[in-house]
Amino acid sequence: MSSLLEQLIEAFRVLPGVGQKTAQRMAYHVLERERDGGRRLASALSEAVERVGHCTRCRDFSETEVCATCASAARDAHQLCAVESPADRLAIEQATGYRGLYFVLQGRLSPLDGIGPREIGLDRLAERLQEGEVQELIIATNPTVEGEATAHYLAQLARQHGVKPSRLAHGVPLGGELEYVDRGTLSHAFGSRSEMA
Template identity: 45%
Template structure:
């Protein structure tokens, strides 16, 4: 095996920890970092540090933000009576690309998965229920992926919310079963929003 300098090996190992990145891809990224100018490398490192120290969860919707309350939650022009419930911040980005949704969001930061030890207490479900207490919310759109975990999470939340008199709908999937929302094109995602059904 060829000798690799220890700092380079550590960089390769760090890249390899990222999901979907194997040893070969991690090695390519590490060498790319080494080919950067010192200035570019410092900016890259600073961007990672800033993301970790300056980004936090919005105290209302749990999406990532620099501020206490994110730009969507603080926007008076949005329809605050409709909440689109998603698994991750990446899903918010996907929906915002469609420009078809003018409501607000709630990010669960995961899905129920008893097999993996992920329970309701580990998700941001309590924070969602707290948002429903003032009676302003009229509809929850369950926009979790059409996987076993996504469906189970949607049904679990629907059962908790129904007694509160809030309408709970589910995306109409023109998406293939088992696919991820974040990879859907804007037209398909916009259509699934428009044609959502009640749970």
């Protein structure tokens, strides 16, 4: 059996971008200088992994049935912004002054991988649009091939329910991922979104 230290190094490798060398540095750093921080991280991790689920309204991560954003009376329920992932949602929330609501697809249409409309919650989105409160669906999927296909599908869905679809302005570099775009660019693109033809 491997030692606790070896197990810890191995366990760190589950994190994105962390290889053997970085995992070693992390393990030694925690043991040498940050035991309290390590304890906090361990408990935050196990709490979050067990208790963070998805908001029933927007499918974003949430520890409550309806997330704080969806439950907030201060947000504008006439605008709904569809994003692929919670990270994209956070990027928009941090970069722009958007005060509407979100819908997190948790993916994008990808028929070859068996990811169809139901897998990304479009049945629930359709119900949401049917409710009549949403006036604009801001489509903020990634500017990739699959993201664009998803955007077109979403625009169609919006029109079917009499909702105006809009898309983030070009200015977001093609082939890039929203999560990594700098704030200025993202904010600009968000501000000059245009109605989809």
